[in-house]
Amino acid sequence: MNDSSQKTNLIGLSRDQLTAEMASIGEKPFRAKQLWHWLYNRGETDFLKMTSISKVMQERLAERYVVRRPLVERELTSVDTTRKWLLKFDDGNEAETVYIPDEDEQRGAVCISSQVGCTLTCKFCHTGTQLLVRNLTAAEIVGQFMLARDSYGEWPTPDDTTRLLSNIVMMGMGEPLYNFDNVATALKIIMDGEGIGISRRRITLSTSGVVPMMGRAGAELGVNLAISLHAVTDEVRNQIMPINKKYPLKELMQACRDYPGASNARRITFEYVMLKGINDSLADARELLRLVKGLPAKFNLIPFNPWPGSDYECSSMRDIRAFSDLIQDNGYSAPIRKSRGADILAACGQLRSESQRQKCSRLNERVAAGIADDHHIPAA
């Protein structure tokens, strides 16, 4: 263990925690406020460059603490300018962060991971086949956005109208509502107006439908909600998203109706991955309209992104357009999501760590040889 990894990382501490940390070394609350500005508005990582802080305090801080992002193992930029960072955490685990610019490339969303892997095994999602799963810490979640800003040189926090990294989608690896506390701490840091300053209106949290946590997410964070719906009957949803057996459609739709803050100005996004012959008929589209009746809803139709070993095919463009047209004819927005970053495997559902791919292929060899135990059978 090197010297810096023994020191406490100040990134990821809430304002109260940072204030308490400063109090523990005898510093007044206004010091925590100054420090917060350096960490989250200026993006400074070197205490000795925090010029509004006295030399003595700079040195005391440097003795005890570090300001650290997750390690970027690789940065890849797609021909379509999507950028992906493969991250390595202190325990050797990996996750990915992706920046997806808008068409005009003046703004864009950072897609952030909430877990290493995911326990939920949705059949169409590569992340769900990863064996190793752990929650990311608040530091690892905030750190993803910070390293994206490092990469684009967007420090100090630019004005909201001139930022490239303008939005956040919690749509990377993992189920954010299965790691609510750390996601909430991280998002509160990110939303703080004296720091990173991304408004809750520019943050979307996507969930596969963890019904009991949806109300809390709305009440405590007030971010936009996206639901990975993907099927209109319990029968099909049970098949492709096992979480539906725990929280079936009726309960999920009720939780959407109860979601605090949803309105016509802030609609709930229903994500719908288009799977050939599974969920893509016009009858499915009609049922979808029936399901969301009365809800402030909009849709995002996602052409299925295949990955090695996946069981599904993407619906034809003709079928996707017909599905989209029917929904739009009924007054809802239903754009077809353009796949971005396919050449760097950065598209939705393709995220899965490199080392995990290697481990899994080794594991497949073990399974073939009959030497893998029950806990380590690959899900795909």
Ligand SMILES: C[S@@+](CC[C@H](N)C(=O)[O-])C[C@H]1O[C@@H](n2cnc3c(N)ncnc32)[C@H](O)[C@@H]1O
């Ligand atoms: C990877 S998930 C992460 C957030 C959360 N766990 C969820 O399911 O909403 C983000 C989105 O990617 C979608 N997705 C997963 N695998 C996909 C694939 N192979 N092709 C297209 N979209 C996919 C998910 O359904 C979900 O809407």
Ligand code: SF4
């Ligand atoms: S779609 Fe979301 S919930 Fe399902 S396995 Fe992938 S990351 Fe997990």
